[in-house]
Amino acid sequence: MLDGARKILLDEYYGNREIVAVSPHYAAYADEKYRHSLQVLGAGNFIIRHEPWFAGRGEEFVDLAKTAVLLHDIARFDEIRERFLGAKGPFDHSVAGGEKLRKIPLYSDVRITLPIKHHGHLIGDFYKDEEYCAIADPVLKEEVEKILFLIRDADKIANFNLMMYDQKMLVPLFVPYPEEVSDKRRRISAGVLEDFWRHQPVDRRKIRTRADEMLGYVSWIYDLNYGSSAAFCLRLNLVDMMFDVLQRFHDDSGLNGKMRRETGDFVRERFGFSPLPQS
Template identity: 25%
Template sequence: MDLTHAIRRFEEYLDDYDREDDKIRLKITHTYGVMEYSKKIAERMELSTEDQTLAQIIGLLHDIGRFEQVKRYDSFEPGTMDHAGFGVEILFGEGLIREFVEEDTWDPVIRTAIAKHSDFRLEGIPDERELLHAKIIRDADKLDNCRVKLYDPVETFMGASAEEVGRDQISEEVMNEFRKKESIFSPLRKTKMDYWLSYLAYFFDINFPASFAMIVEENYLSRLEKRIPYTNPKTAEEMREVFETLDRFIREGAAR
């Protein structure tokens, strides 16, 4: 694997898309952020040099289907396209993977990790190395999504201002799902606050102590808490519960 070559080819691939588009720009920055977090997780876990490079290659390619989704639909909504499935199709069905990685040795690991990175739950991966890298990319994706939620305009990823989101309420069904300490199933989301809470519930799906440790070190939780002004009284009360629950969960995860 030649990471420098893969990055150069990725930059060429992006020439077919409008880099000035906010959603495209967001996804380019996110791609490199996920690649960097994949590297950090693999390093902290003291994986082999090969697995560290493999983790970064997967990070680089994990969202390759997103660019076409934005080009066609101007949306990240799952109802418009299965971006993970589309990414697997263009990489392995159409053979684009050979432009990034010349050898096919690592194809099963790369394919599985990309295919599974946005699944609601990670299931059905008997191979240990494939499972390891599927977990790494899922953690790295969530870690960089914390950065996205902190630094990108709320309107870009929420479709509404922070003030509009904070005036909204959390659906009872979504709040009950959160209390189970599980990720929130996308079709259950109805309000803007449902969407915001679903992003925070991603923390329940973190896999490694190294990932939890980085969440604590970056102070992501308390910074995310301040991102939205919860002016709706019922929402404010429920969000106090949310952040207390997540703080305990994250600290316990980092201490494992």
């Protein structure tokens, strides 16, 4: 199954990249999304190897879980093509990816399609999904949930890594140019801070400044599900580095330090260790 998924990914990448090749922007976007898919699989492999829940799972299940991870962004290539051709408005690549794979019998397993459908959504949307709620088998229901957690964590780790270790991708892929934000002040908005102190991912509707954007990504740490995911971030020093980058977009160093300590306390209390210096 995983080998076939690699072929599907390559076919989607090459087929759509050929269409957008005349645009340096969209061609580079397609290249990055292909690399991202492989990086997310790498992070997913780490989680599977180190997370107790996956220990002892059969080879067939692990292969299926890795397949879901690899194909999580499969509809991004359709989106890139459509944007290049002039499409406007929203494009939910999560829903589109789930529907795309639902049409391929080998990949239509609900443990693949449902996690992909909701990997980019608020977690509450997943728990309210009618198809998920209708699953009667508790084992199957748990497997769907655990694979969703796997995708979401691996996706975040890969994006953290990209932002911190490939700084040329930070702006404007993650943080917009100054002229592109509604509030150009070097500050963090009150509504964004409110979400952060509540230990929840920042509601993107509250984002006004470049610092808001960056703190939104930092707040993803609150949405990690597995201790091994936090350990992976520790190994790469990702969260601490993100607070250093955040400081570039606002002028309150005292607040930055307080948020750094808050995140360290949260990770220590939830996962049993701290990825941040506590001084």
